[in-house]
Amino acid sequence: AQTVTQSQPEMSVQEAETVTLSCTYDTSENNYYLFWYKQPPSRQMILVIRQEAYKQQNATENRFSVNFQKAAKSFSLKISDSQLGDTAMYFCAFTTSGTYKYIFGTGTRLKVLA
Amino acid sequence: ETGVTQSPTHLIKTRGQQVTLRCSSQSGHNTVSWYQQALGQGPQFIFQYYREEENGRGNFPPRFSGLQFPNYSSELNVNALELDDSALYLCASSFGPTGTGDNEQFFGPGTRLTVL
Numbered sequence: 001a002q003t004v005t006q007s008q009p010e011m012s013v014q015e016a017e018t019v020t021l022s023c024t025y026d027t028s029e030n031n032y033y034l035f036w037y038k039q040p041p042s043r044q045m046i047l048v049i050r051q052e053a054y055k056q057q058n059a060t061e062n063r064f065s066v067n068f069q070k071a072a073k074s075f076s077l078k079i080s081d082s083q084l085g086d087t088a089m090y091f092c093a094f095t096t097s098g099t100y101k102y103i104f105g106t107g108t109r110l111k112v113l114a
Numbered sequence: 115e116t117g118v119t120q121s122p123t124h125l126i127k128t129r130g131q132q133v134t135l136r137c138s139s140q141s142g143h144n145t146v147s148w149y150q151q152a153l154g155q156g157p158q159f160i161f162q163y164y165r166e167e168e169n170g171r172g173n174f175p176p177r178f179s180g181l182q183f184p185n186y187s188s189e190l191n192v193n194a195l196e197l198d199d200s201a202l203y204l205c206a207s208s209f210g211p212t213g214t215g216d217n218e219q220f221f222g223p224g225t226r227l228t229v230l
Contacts, residue, residue: 100211
């Protein structure tokens, strides 16, 4: 079965500091895509960053970067220079090539403290 | 450019009733996916519609059904509501099926369904 595990239900970080959210997944497929989504308290989910499994280079988007360890099936999200607007639920997700099903983890609630 | 919209925002139904939720896809998008997000959980994939055809389905019973219209808006219908159907229902649209991972999904704000 394909699964996504986020082992940190809640985290907090001081404004301007760095925080890392963990995600592990399980799949027997070789071609897949990994995502981090942010769901602020207003509920609309937005894509933060994506990673293609065939790419060795870790994806980065401004203050957001990932540490993709394919052999370990690990996909963590690092947020640098945390801002109050980063307060949200963060979901790790993946989909395999040729399917349409996205599998999400249970989420990590991140609170950025002033 | 209009984003993904969903209606209604909130809905209260009783067990056994039927409900229809609606989603308008983002301009230019031809694919809609529906997700159920129970409290404290991540979204669970219900199904996806591409050009008015269902092209993928998650582990949901047949009483969850959908429709996509020529303008690519979509409906989610749930019959014989059960208490466990209480959840936030999210709609996401994309330009093309999401099977390659290249087509980014844009999510709507969701419909909060409460079944009493």
